[in-house]
Amino acid sequence: MSVSVRDEDVADAAGGREEGRRRRSVALLGSLLRPVRGPAWGTVLLVVAAQGAQVAGPALVAAGLDRGLPALRDGDPVPLLLAAGGYVVTALLGGVLTAATVRASARVSQAILLDLRRRVFRHTQLLSLEFHERYTSGRIISRQTSDLDAVRELLDGGITTLATSGLAMLLTAASLTVLDWRSGAVLLVAVIPGAILTRWFQTRSQVTYRRSRTASARLIVRFVETMTGMRAVQAFRREAAERRRYGDRAEEYRSANDAAIRLNGVFDTGLTLIGNLTVATVLVVGGLRVLHGGIDVGVLVAAVLYARRFFAPLSQIGMFYNSFQSANAALEKLATLLAEEPTVPAPQHPVALATPRGDVRFEAVEFGYGTGPVVLPRFDLHLPAGRTVALVGETGAGKSTVAKLLARFYDPRHGRVLLDGVDLRDLDPADLRRAVVMVTQEAYLFSGSVAANIALGRPGATRAEIERAARAVGVHDLVASLPAGYDTLVDKRGVRLSAGQRQLVSFARAFLADPALLVLDEATSSLDVPGERLVQDGLRTLLADRSAVVIAHRLSTVMTADRVLVVARGRVVEDGSPDELVRAGGRFAALHAEWRASVGGAGLV
Missing domain, CATH: 3.40.50.300 (P-loop containing nucleotide triphosphate hydrolases)
Structure with missing residues (x-):
């Protein structure tokens, strides 16, 4: 009984530490976002506007086919010109707004990263010598390089990609449902296997990602140790042995990357298959309804276009997970570093010593x-x-x-x-x-x-x-x-x-x-x-x-x-x-x- 109690205590302590790290990282992220919340909300509005402009394209195609062509046959070219002109305008507007989104997102992310880099550098300077003797310089360098790079990758493209992809899927499904609810129902049914496949990819990719990161770290350590100790390697003729050890680590890294590539291949292939089957189903069901006068040809074309563009963002959301995992771990490490307190605190009421004697x-x-x-x-x-x-x-x-x-x-x-x-x-x-x-x-x-x-x-x-x-x-x-x-x-x-x-x-x-x-x-x-x-x-x-x-x-x-x-x-x-x-x-x-x-x-x- 005492063993299980101790195990529960250890588990509770570990859970408490995990919860503490999570709270620190959330608090750090909040403090980084507060100074840029205005530009960040502006970026959100640009994302909404850009996706709204892009999702209007298939609906305008439907209007051109179902209303513009019959009007043109009757001698009135205005509806077709309006549909074609609207399509061109929304395409240009979507491109301009997307470019503006990228620039605005980059400004926000770079402002956050600049703030974070300064905080880490300033804080590590203020920490006492005891910290620096305990916390190796390699770990501090890792915080300033690889961990900040992981956060940068998430901020530069990950969050924008997630927001853009999620909003694109939502607007696409809503537009198709408004245009033709039956085709929208087919699309929503197809979401189920797509979501299952994405979840499967996320769980598997977490394992392969950790394996790849571990293998990469071991490879770098082996390389650095060999290069640092090159005199000893050559003095004791250990070149062949070190070459074999490095080769083993390189093979481990290659194997981990190979597994990750194969996993991505399965995910991309599965999504492509689900997307193509969905398009085929929409086309077949819609085509039969066109024959019976259930829907117009333009609506069918728009439904096919919406179905095609629906699954591309799902793939991007799946790939976002790896960046999120890496950035989340990095943010926790950075928050832990910034939570360190100096063991030699500054005096609350400092005493001046203008002309010291040296006693x-x-x-x-x-x-x-x-x-x-x-x-x-x-x-x-x-x-x-x-x-x-x-x-x-x-x-x-x-x-x-x-x-x-x-x-x-x-x-x-x-x-x-x-x-x-x-x-x-x-x-x-x-x-x-x-x-x-x-x-x-x-x-x-x-x-x-x-x-x-x-x-x-x-x-x-x-x-x-x-x-x-x-x-x-x-x-x-x-x-x-x-x-x-x-x-x-x-x-x-x-x-x-x-x-x-x-x-x-x-x-x-x-x-x-x-x-x-x-x-x-x-x-x-x-x-x-x-x-x-x-x-x-x-x-x-x-x-x-x-x-x-x-x-x-x-x-x-x-x-x-x-x-x-x-x-x-x-x-x-x-x-x-x-x-x-x-x-x-x-x-x-x-x-x-x-x-x-x-x-x-x-x-x-």
């Missing part, structure tokens, strides 16, 4: 990532303004966590992190970003010039200020030697900087920002020995007259600090100046001895 305090800080174990059980630190403190220790000791708390990428569970006496949770975000700059080992450069990448530290800086920052950290000569100097592009069409060179550019960026507190998190890890020697003078300039927290395994930077903290399991186990800790003979002394032995031959001691 830092950790007061009884306890921290753990998410709901995980505690990383910093109780951390206390006071860094007076203008001083440099270095944190060293084994990987996972908690050093980078301290850096992330200083930059307020995370908030502590308990305790406070203060800058110049102000809790970071209360500090104005703009003042915090100006006062604290963090340089990590991942020196990311954006597409653009070297100068633009350095100026990221202070947008609006002059070329002279950019060059001064580059000289200060020792990267000016490198930049000047590039093909276009500071205007050299650092994307795939331009120069490719090494990891150490990118790090030097990031130092120049930090120097230009001129923060009160500088945080270096393994910032020299990408530098080789010559590069490290080159950057030491630049770092001295960079760290001068400002507060700094330096996290490094390499001790070349640590030895210039005013104070060193050795961290183990989130606790400070040694504290003092570099020379004091070396003389003390503890953990730092052992690290120092290993460092001197490793670099002794390079002339850095």
Whole structure:
């Protein structure tokens, strides 16, 4: 009994999550439609007018045959000319209105997509670092590309096609019923097998569609993994094996697409058969009635024309289902992403810090990532303004966590992190970003010039200020030697900087920002020995007259600090100046001895 109860609880929870996703996606769609509801209703009116003009054609043909021709035989050409002229006018009007519908629908859909793209980008920027470390960049890219494309396909043609097709069928059936109710009854009877076939196609296509999407995703993953790991593939001679594995995935994808094509073939063939049988039935029944004087020839021709055009929209409605399934799933994912809340909220009453000094305090800080174990059980630190403190220790000791708390990428569970006496949770975000700059080992450069990448530290800086920052950290000569100097592009069409060179550019960026507190998190890890020697003078300039927290395994930077903290399991186990800790003979002394032995031959001691 307990198992079934738990199963019911799980099912209820899953149903609740599904209902929650559905509500979020409906709310998102409603918020996207509200700003464009005026143009959207205008598009609906255009659809109605266009279909009304097109459906009038067969009725005018009937009028021309049954009234125009007899009048012409009696010497009066006006009825025939009116019918023919009306047919031409409605055909032209239908074409013009259809074109206007396409344009209006495109304007509405593009406005919605622009709004949605901006929302996704803006929201992902506002989300905290915890989200980005949990939610992989590939998933975010998928939201901005494939999911938005699925919504685009639905908005660009799917909804308009559905509305146009449904209205065309409704107006066609109504016009035929008004013209001749018996022929209309034949058409309505034929709708039953058509609807059954369409429903059968929808259920089968959902399965084949999912199979095709899954196979496509597996094929892409296999391709990306093989290309990314090409060095390992070639080093271990795995080309043949990877070719077979990729071939298996390609065959799986081909088989899924083949099944989808065959399903579409059955659906199209079935609809064509039902449509042709309906036309034949209308023609036979109507022809017999013409012979007995039950209806006029023009009405019979109009009935055949209406019957022919009735089943074409049904095929489009069936094909719409796949687009709807894809867009619905995509909209749920986008709504879930937009429902994410920042774990580091903006302060309700921000405190300004116009002239930061860089005085830092950790007061009884306890921290753990998410709901995980505690990383910093109780951390206390006071860094007076203008001083440099270095944190060293084994990987996972908690050093980078301290850096992330200083930059307020995370908030502590308990305790406070203060800058110049102000809790970071209360500090104005703009003042915090100006006062604290963090340089990590991942020196990311954006597409653009070297100068633009350095100026990221202070947008609006002059070329002279950019060059001064580059000289200060020792990267000016490198930049000047590039093909276009500071205007050299650092994307795939331009120069490719090494990891150490990118790090030097990031130092120049930090120097230009001129923060009160500088945080270096393994910032020299990408530098080789010559590069490290080159950057030491630049770092001295960079760290001068400002507060700094330096996290490094390499001790070349640590030895210039005013104070060193050795961290183990989130606790400070040694504290003092570099020379004091070396003389003390503890953990730092052992690290120092290993460092001197490793670099002794390079002339850095």
